Amino acid sequence: MDELLFLQDEVVPALLKGLRVSILLIVPSAFFGLFIGILVGALRVYGSRPVVFAADIYVTIFRGIPLVVQLFIWYFGLPYLGIYLSPFTASIVGFSLCSGAYHSEYIRGALKSIKRGQMLAAQALGFSKFQMVVSVILPQGLRRALPGCGNEIIYLIKYSSLAYMVTCIELTGEAKILASHSFKYTEVYLAAGGFYLGLVSIAGWILHRLERRVAIPGFEHHRG
Amino acid sequence: MESEPILVVENIKKAFGSRVILKGVSMAIRRGELKVLIGPSGAGKSTFLQCINFLVTPDAGEIRLEGRPIHHSRKRELYAYRQQVGMIFQDFNLFDHLTALDNVMIGLVRVKGMDRKSARERAMAEIERVGLKEHAGHYPAQLSGGQKQRISIARALAMDPKVMLLDEPTSALDPELIGEVLAVIRDLVANGMTMVMATHQIGFSRAMANEIIFMEDGLIVEQGPPSVILSDARCERTKEFCSKITELYGEAS
Numbered sequence: 001m002d003e004l005l006f007l008q009d010e011v012v013p014a015l016l017k018g019l020r021v022s023i024l025l026i027v028p029s030a031f032f033g034l035f036i037g038i039l040v041g042a043l044r045v046y047g048s049r050p051v052v053f054a055a056d057i058y059v060t061i062f063r064g065i066p067l068v069v070q071l072f073i074w075y076f077g078l079p080y081l082g083i084y085l086s087p088f089t090a091s092i093v094g095f096s097l098c099s100g101a102y103h104s105e106y107i108r109g110a111l112k113s114i115k116r117g118q119m120l121a122a123q124a125l126g127f128s129k130f131q132m133v134v135s136v137i138l139p140q141g142l143r144r145a146l147p148g149c150g151n152e153i154i155y156l157i158k159y160s161s162l163a164y165m166v167t168c169i170e171l172t173g174e175a176k177i178l179a180s181h182s183f184k185y186t187e188v189y190l191a192a193g194g195f196y197l198g199l200v201s202i203a204g205w206i207l208h209r210l211e212r213r214v215a216i217p218g219f220e221h222h223r224g
Numbered sequence: 225m226e227s228e229p230i231l232v233v234e235n236i237k238k239a240f241g242s243r244v245i246l247k248g249v250s251m252a253i254r255r256g257e258l259k260v261l262i263g264p265s266g267a268g269k270s271t272f273l274q275c276i277n278f279l280v281t282p283d284a285g286e287i288r289l290e291g292r293p294i295h296h297s298r299k300r301e302l303y304a305y306r307q308q309v310g311m312i313f314q315d316f317n318l319f320d321h322l323t324a325l326d327n328v329m330i331g332l333v334r335v336k337g338m339d340r341k342s343a344r345e346r347a348m349a350e351i352e353r354v355g356l357k358e359h360a361g362h363y364p365a366q367l368s369g370g371q372k373q374r375i376s377i378a379r380a381l382a383m384d385p386k387v388m389l390l391d392e393p394t395s396a397l398d399p400e401l402i403g404e405v406l407a408v409i410r411d412l413v414a415n416g417m418t419m420v421m422a423t424h425q426i427g428f429s430r431a432m433a434n435e436i437i438f439m440e441d442g443l444i445v446e447q448g449p450p451s452v453i454l455s456d457a458r459c460e461r462t463k464e465f466c467s468k469i470t471e472l473y474g475e476a477s
Contacts (some may be wrong), residue, residue: 120279121317121376125331125383126307128299135334140321216321218365 003187008180018174019195025088025160025170026133026199029095030153036096037103037149038142044104045111046133050118062101070094070164075166087168091160099156111141137158143214150207157199171195228291230255231309232417236275236285238268244269245280247442253387253420258413260429260450261422263439264465269422270314273389276391276420277309278302289386307335310380310388314395316372325360326353326376326380336383350378354408370401372406381412387398387447388412390421426466426473431452438462 044055062070075090087094114137122132142149164173175192179185229252230364238246245268251433261269274280276287280294287294289305296302328347332338338346351360354374364372373393393409394402406428412419413432414428423429429436429450436453438446438461446453446462454470457463 082396113318117313117315117317118319120274121311121313121319123279124277124306124309125379126303126305126335127331128252128303131334135330136319140319216365217363217365219320 006182006184007191010182011188012119014174014178015171015192015195018169018171018192019086019199021163021168021170021173022157022160022199025091025095025163025168026157029092029099029160030156032092032096033099033152033156034103034149036100037152038106038138039109040100041111041145042133042138044108046129046137052186059101059104061134062098063105067094067098067159068165069167070098071162087163087166090166091163091168094154095160095163098159099152102152102155103145103149105142106145106152109148110143110145111137113144114140143216145209146214150204150211153207154200154203157203158196161196229253230290231276232286232288233276233285234288236272236282238271238275238280238282245442247273248285249442249444250285251420251437251444253418255418256416257434258419259427260433260436261420261439262307262424262429262436262465262469267439268442269439270391270396273311273391273420273422276389277306277311279311282318301472303335303400307331307383309351310378310383312373312380312388312390312393316369316376316394316396317366318372318376318379320364323361324367324371324378326357327364327375331379331383347378347382350382352359352373353381353411354378355404357420361374366414368401370396370404373397373405377405377408377412385417387418387420390419390423392421392422396423424469424473426454426469432452437463440465 040055040058043051044059045054059100071090071094074085074094078085078090118136118140119132122136127136160170161172163170169177171192175188178198179188182188231253233249233251235248235250236246237248238244244341249272251259259274273279274283275285278294289308294301294305297435318324319330322330325344325347328350329340329343330347332343333340348360350355351357354377356371356374356378359367359371359375364375367375375378377393390409394405397405400470402425406425409419409421410428410432433450435447437444438453438457438459440461445457446457453462455464457466
């Protein structure tokens with residue numbers, strides 16, 4: 001009985017507060033991350049040599065350095081340059097840039113899989129390279145990248161828990177505070193885990209719906 | 225018939241690395257003419273056609289449309305030129321994510337800057353012209369090969385090209401579907417469209433072409449009216465090739 005009351009009166013309200021912050025972190029980060037990923041992914045396939053080089057360096061750095069370290073740099077490192085970010089902003093910047101690097105890889109693969117004939121046809125009609133990428137290649141490539149990008153967004157939901165390392169108290173942060181006060185680590189973290197599972201399930205469902213919605217007629221996967 | 229050619233292609237050369245594909249090919253075509261390119265695979269027909277609208281950049285040579293030389297390094301000039309030269313591909317290359325109607329509209333809207341309503345009307349007119357009005361809402365994957373090729377012809381026609389390049393437009397089609405595409409092309413000839421077409425449809429070429437150009441190893445071996453090339457070629461190799469494809473593709477057009 002005690003346990004239930006503890007869950008109802010302390011765990012759930014604290015975690016709901018944290019959940020709100022988590023969602024406020026995840027949604028813009030997913031949006032910006034995807035935007036950066038599309039831009040960088042397209043530049044890596046269709047950019048000029050120096051642009052490709054710069055984009056590759058971006059991906060190498062942001063995929064290569066652990067996210068926690070990146071967050072520390074944004075939050076604790078930038079003040080040395082006179083730039084002060086709030087914990088919340090630092091987290092969004094860190095998540096977006098890291099997520100963008102991963103997204104760009106899925107996007108790059110998808111763009112490269114578009115048949116050359118699609119490009120020839122666009123060029124033959126008089127499309128500029130930019131028009132061709134925007135109106136012909138990206139609409140097809142993004143559909144192919146969707147499962148991979150969806151995967152990255154699911155990851156983002158979970159690595160958003162690192163925000164508490166730079167004192168942005170979201171779901172995991174609230175859970176940690178509550179657990180260390182109450183010493184009920186198992187219960188609190190299990191509940192927090194359940195919240196993440198719920199978030200991921202909802203995101204997965206939305207992504208699946210989206211995938212079905214944008215499927216091109218005649219290209220659907222048919223179950224044999 | 226006008227004496228001034230609409231499109232002049234002079235001494236086009238192209239090599240991919242050490243592999244020389246075109247060794248200097250020239251051609252001049254007058255308004256309303258149909259020139260047919262024949263030759264074995266690897267002769268350079270496809271590369272030659274793609275060089276004409278710079279989908280493949282020639283290493284050397286000059287191209288003049290209505291007397292004006294085209295500078296392909298000037299992007300604007302290149303894009304404007306390509307709008308005037310329609311291209312039909314062997315494997316159709318319809319945009320897979322767009323309906324037949326949108327495939328025909330997209331160039332009008334994105335390249336010509338037409339408003340959607342007029343673009344739709346124009347696109348529908350072209351789709352009707354190729355006899356596919358009831359398929360306008362279908363996606364490429366829902367169309368047969370012949371229907372895809374007819375839509376791709378409608379897409380090219382909507383741009384009001386002055387010249388059309390057709391790269392083996394029927395080679396990827398089932399025998400039963402070839403006729404419907406050839407009928408559309410025949411209709412274009414009747415309406416005075418200027419065309420260069422690579423094909424093995426020898427019966428069609430005999431009936432419709434003004435000139436047949438036989439290419440091999442990156443060079444034009446022989447060219448002339450169909451009656452001469454197909455029945456009375458000077459060059460032994462031309463004779464041999466023509467009798468082979470006549471045997472294979474028959475006389476039916």
